[in-house]
Amino acid sequence: MPVILRYQGFKFFxxxxxxxxxxxxxxxxxxAGKEAKFWLSPAVSLARNDGFDARTIRVLLELTEQNQTLFEDAWHDYFA
Structure with a gap:
């Protein structure tokens, strides 16, 4: 389970x-026992949410958009 980014208690992996x-x-x-999944392309979008409130999802969506290139590069490097 490669962790790509840690930010304020959130683990992106x-x-x-x-x-x-x-x-x-x-x-x-x-x-904190909650998990969400975001598709990275063609545009960042929520795939699944298990426990986060709407405000937190908005923050996570924004963070994912800001780090989209980092996440996609890590994905393709790992699975290539």
């Missing part, structure tokens, strides 16, 4: 085994 066939590029975010 992806799972080493994302399934077969491999899903499109995405990032998971976890904090």
């Amino acid at each position: 992806f799972y080493s085994n994302e399934g077969n066939p491999l899903e499109p590029a995405h990032i998971h975010v976890r904090s």
Whole structure:
């Protein structure tokens, strides 16, 4: 489970085994037992939310957009 970014208690990561066939590029975010998943392309969008409130999702969406290139590069480097 490569962790790409830690920010204010949030851990941005992806799972080493994302399934077969491999899903499109995405990032998971976890904090305090809650987790969300964001698709990275063609545009950042929420794929799943398990416990975060709407305000936190908005913050996480913005952070994911700001770090989209970092996350996509890490994804492609890892799964290449």
